[in-house]
Amino acid sequence: MSRALLSLRDIHHSFRGLHVLKGVALEVPTGAFVGLIGPNGAGKTTLFNIASGFLDPDVGGVFLDGTDLMKCSVQERSRRGLVRTFQTPQVFSAMSVLENLMIGRHKQTRSGIVGNLFRSPRSRREYQTAKQAAMAVLERFNLSPVAEHKAGNLPAGQQRMLELARAYVGEPRLLLLDEPSSGLNNDEIAQLRRVLNELNGEGVTILLVSHDMNLIEAAANIHVLCFGEIIAVGSMATLREDARVREAYLGL
């Protein structure tokens, strides 16, 4: 087994005395496709917020490729390759789909406001390369027909795809996907699964939170989070046989 790209160590967190995470440890090996499931309120999104830097844990550590991320901002984590999506899709609603994707290249570019104001050669070059990078991924995520549409006017399924495409344009090492299939129909879920498998095949490490059994099955290894603790780890097949998981989550 290759070494961990993302490592969450002994994470504790409380909201006003409510102990939401009780010493969660989770490792995502480089190149892996890992799933995270659990009943509502299990702490999945809190864990994501901690991993991506939106929330500081009471206790515990977050490491990316061995580097301690605790002092890193959301932006810094993103520059290091850790990119997340949100439970409710967060697209830049008043901007076009293409512009949304161009933002994905923000951290690969450097030009400053003064250069931008005066159209410096670098400013123009970066804008063009960002545009080309954005155009290059439109096709793959089925967004070509809506490239010039306002992102806020897209149906939920396409907003999900756009969010994923935007993350992908920025060449992430690790994708944290929070319920990417909610609001999608079966065809769209199948497409999403195919795209995720492709990205993983290209070397993008994925940590996926999902309620959707069709989608979560794509993950080789699945962690079950229940009331702030990881109660089981394994493939979908093993988890189905696990008595605690059946009781706590699958309700079988």
Add this chain to the structure above:
Amino acid sequence: MPRAKLLPYVVAVVLWAALPGLVSRHVVDLLIFAGLYTIAGLGVSYLLGHCGIVCLAQSMFYGIGAYCVAYFSAQHALPSVVAFAAGALLSAAIAFAVGWPILRLSGHFLALATLALGVIAQVLFLEWDWLTGGTLGIGGLPKLQLFGWELNTPQRFYYLVWPVAVLVMWLKRNLTHSRNGLAMRAMRDAPAAAAVAGVEIHLVKVRMFVLSAILGSLAGSLFAHYVGFISVDSFGIDRSISFLLLAVLGGVQTTWGPALGALFVTLAPELLSRFGEIHAVLFAVTLVIAVIFLPQGLGGAIEQRLRRDSVR
């Protein structure tokens, strides 16, 4: 660019150039104010439309620009470029120092903080009369010299202020279609996702606040040179509100909207004044109607219209 497309621009420039000869001196005066307001209002417009920041502090920077002219050019007889630079630097420094903490706020709280800033500035302009002349003001400010050409008539000043305004609009347009322009609109629409994309939200906001302050100061310095007399009455909260008003009225999403908004807030009261006492009420009613029927502002409505026509 094909000739047919170029034609409207040529006509506009010719009209613009001929205008001072066709209208009264008083109207030229108003057009100059519209130009000055465009420059200051562009900063406010960009903050609102692209960063989602309501700024009611622009009168402060407008005042700083003007008082720098009084202090450096009039009292110390230094070249006007010194006054312009000092105003811009001082405004930038204050905008940075104050913007850093208050731009952590957002929405109404931020708007109130900028309002407080404008109020404080107004009080200081009044109290520091050793510097500002208080309510009595400071007169005898020198006319602006440009390459040995004295801008001592409204007509001459008109030919300076509008090219400056157009230059600022060009800069705004460049910024909109750039890396940071995209980043700003992104953080306005979905701050969390913009942060994940690597946009340093707070830093970008502070920088834009500084840029807007520099524009306010530039307009203020030009204003002082033009009128030759300044007093605290010109730098009150009502001026900040005019800047915000013209931004909203012109349409914060368009490049040249603030110019339309500025023409409206300077010319409309004048046109309505022939109706006598009631003109203030008429102006208010006009504003309400404009806001209800043109939510995208004058500029936004016109751009929408043009786009629809070009699709046909």
